[in-house]
Amino acid sequence: MAIRSDSFSSVDEIRSYTRHLLDGQQNFSGTTRPTLTDVEKFIDRSSALLNIALSAAGFTPSSIYGNAVAKLACDDWVTMRGVKYVELTQRGTGYNADEGSRTAAFENDAAEFVAAMTDGFVNLGIVQSAGSTSGGLSFTAMTVESQRSDPSDSTKAQPLFTRKGFDNE
Numbered sequence: 001m002a003i004r005s006d007s008f009s010s011v012d013e014i015r016s017y018t019r020h021l022l023d024g025q026q027n028f029s030g031t032t033r034p035t036l037t038d039v040e041k042f043i044d045r046s047s048a049l050l051n052i053a054l055s056a057a058g059f060t061p062s063s064i065y066g067n068a069v070a071k072l073a074c075d076d077w078v079t080m081r082g083v084k085y086v087e088l089t090q091r092g093t094g095y096n097a098d099e100g101s102r103t104a105a106f107e108n109d110a111a112e113f114v115a116a117m118t119d120g121f122v123n124l125g126i127v128q129s130a131g132s133t134s135g136g137l138s139f140t141a142m143t144v145e146s147q148r149s150d151p152s153d154s155t156k157a158q159p160l161f162t163r164k165g166f167d168n169e
Helices: 012-020 036-054 061-065 070-087 110-123 130-134
Strands: none
Touching: 012 036, 012 070, 036 061, 036 070, 036 110, 061 070, 070 110
16 A cells, blocks of 8 residues: 555655554554555545645645645645554553643644645745635625615515614705
């Protein structure tokens, strides 16, 4: 198996943080715990979560891959999540956020990460789709109610109240 083309990070990056778990072996393989295939799946799953969060924020994942700085930040997020998965395959205590937990340092949420990075990505020139920036706002350029051609059109939403701007008739 190999890592998907739309994934971030690499087995080598995860190995650099988890070398102590390889029991003297140089690389992940079919005999390590986790296996090489497991680590590749961890990377693909983490990348899928991140790609979905990027898409939800209006970014196309390919635009992130095309920007070296943004890709590096996403590689780091996937690496940390992959390291968490590798750590969870080992025996240990503390599988919650309490003291002594092996996983407390690895808490990371894709949506929170993308929300924190959005302004930076935009400032790097990565285009964000208009759908998520406008949130459905639109300017109708309609004039005051008395000048509108549709104040009694029941097929259009009408204002609940009318008022005179600064008491001008």
